[in-house]
């Protein structure tokens with residue numbers, strides 16, 4: 001179990017106040033949607049949690065660890081996984097090879113032992129191959145394991161990116177517009193997959209997404225940002241019926 005807390009976080013980019021005194025917290029095992037109009041500060045908040053952007057004021061904590069004092073790789077090492085809107089994969093390599101690269105990053109053994117290929121490296125390689133096979137099976141893409149990524153549709157690539165995060169032993173997963181570019185069956189598959197993975201691994205999910213039917217089905221709680229400020233936080237039915245949320249965001253989303 002763990003608790004991720006955003007505590008009075010503000011971010012200024014020159015004269016732009018991207019986040020203003022934002023606070024909320026959630027536990028591992030819960031699924032929270034972060035919604036709001038374009039420019040509301042959602043990506044900036046994900047960047048603060050991931051160690052990409054340092055808050056101008058306030059802090060982000062994972063239990064007692066202050067994430068906002070760490071860099072991105074240190075935050076990832078504490079079990080905060082991030083899946084970006086556009087997956088950055090090695091297109092010339094197979095699905096399995098892309099996942100093996102992610103696994104090597106998380107194993108991180110030294111150059112000398114790798115060059116000597118000592119028995120412990122062989123053992124860890126076998127373990128890595130086993131973990132990758134397991135992730136491929138869970139994601140339902142084992143049949144494409146040896147296919148080159150460049151020949152796979154976008155929906156598949158997003159699953160591979162999710163697989164890379166799963167290989168990192170995460171306590172929290174940050175998803176940035178996970179269904180952008182997916183068709184309806186792919187969205188339904190991803191929704192069920194996220195429920196299943198959460199049940200099995202118990203991690204918390206913070207998801208930024210504009211598609212309201214998707215977030216209402218997936219999330220038990222919604223946090224709404226508008227112009228950098230938190231304007232609502234609660235159950236989806238309550239938040240989506242909130243007059244301020246409708247005025248600032250849902251009117252716009254409905255018109256889009």
Ligand SMILES: Nc1ncnc2c1ncn2[C@@H]1O[C@H](COP(=O)(O)OP(=O)(O)OP(=O)(O)O)[C@@H](O)[C@H]1O
Pocket residue numbers: 013016017018036037038039040041042043044045
């Ligand atoms: N690196 C940066 N430099 C300057 N301003 C930035 C930077 N990143 C974000 N901003 C500004 O901060 C504000 C919040 O942007 P952010 O991308 O976090 O919003 P968002 O809610 O994720 O929007 P969208 O839904 O369009 O992705 C915007 O006004 C944006 O122009």
